[in-house]
Amino acid sequence: EAGVAxxxxxxIIEKRQSVAFWCNPISGHATxxxxxxxxxxxxxxxxxFQNNGVVDDSQLPKDRFSAExxxxxxxxxxxxxxxxEDSAVYLCASSLGKGLTQYFGPGTRLxxx
Amino acid sequence: DAKTxxxxxxxxxxxxxxxxxxxxxxxSGNEYVYWYRQIHSQGPQYIIHGLKNNETNxxxxxxxxxxxxSSTLILPHATLRDTAVYYCIVRLPGxxxxxxxxxxxTHLIIQP
Numbered sequence: 668e669a670g671v672a673x674x675x676x677x678x679i680i681e682k683r684q685s686v687a688f689w690c691n692p693i694s695g696h697a698t699x700x701x702x703x704x705x706x707x708x709x710x711x712x713x714x715x716f717q718n719n720g721v722v723d724d725s726q727l728p729k730d731r732f733s734a735e736x737x738x739x740x741x742x743x744x745x746x747x748x749x750x751x752e753d754s755a756v757y758l759c760a761s762s763l764g765k766g767l768t769q770y771f772g773p774g775t776r777l778x779x780x
Numbered sequence: 781d782a783k784t785x786x787x788x789x790x791x792x793x794x795x796x797x798x799x800x801x802x803x804x805x806x807x808s809g810n811e812y813v814y815w816y817r818q819i820h821s822q823g824p825q826y827i828i829h830g831l832k833n834n835e836t837n838x839x840x841x842x843x844x845x846x847x848x849x850s851s852t853l854i855l856p857h858a859t860l861r862d863t864a865v866y867y868c869i870v871r872l873p874g875x876x877x878x879x880x881x882x883x884x885x886t887h888l889i890i891q892p
Binding site: 671700702707708709710711712715722723725758760765766768769770771772773774 | 814816822823824825826829867871872873876877878879880881882883884885
């Protein structure tokens with residue numbers, strides 16, 4: 668069974684530029700999560716989707732971050748404009764449903780210069 | 781804030797059992813204990829979870845104390861590939877928002 672796919676794996680941009688990350692969850696997984704992991708810290712939840720609806724986006728910096736899961740499968744996370752402190756690994760995870768085991772993708776490593 | 785306390789780092793000799801402790805003294809009756817690990821430059825990997833009883837799978841064993849205030853993850857025969865950061869997480873089953881709250885974890889280093 669294929670795991671969670673993410674792309675790109677690495678991205679370097681300059682501050683104030685825009686960037687987008689893509690996630691394809693495990694087939695049949697209704698719940699999708701985006702996490703941000705700053706170097707030396709554990710991952711922090713940004714947003715949770717159940718199918719194409721948002722369950723929790725309380726920790727998403729909505730002035731610059733946005734995410735969507737229009738058809739309830741793939742998801743994109745966008746940052747516009749990027750700041751230096753957005754340099755981090757962005758992890759996508761999925762689960763069959765809420766409260767069930769989450770499986771993570773390899774992450775996208777973002778460096779903002 | 782994370783609801784668990786773990787040692788910052790631990791060493792273990794290759795081939796020996798690695799025992800990773802976790803304190804979760806404020807755990808509520810219906811919260812599960814989950815363990816994930818993160819190998820360098822990879823995403824977190826699910827290991828095991830439990831509620832009250834001890835659990836075992838092909839990767840590890842989870843021992844939860846009777847009062848559920850602490851637990852131990854056991855890797856029975858550690859190999860160099862087990863070097864990683866290990867996260868102990870408590871979470872409620874089902875419900876609405878259920879993102880995982882990660883602490884800083886334990887950096888386990890397996891020595892040859």
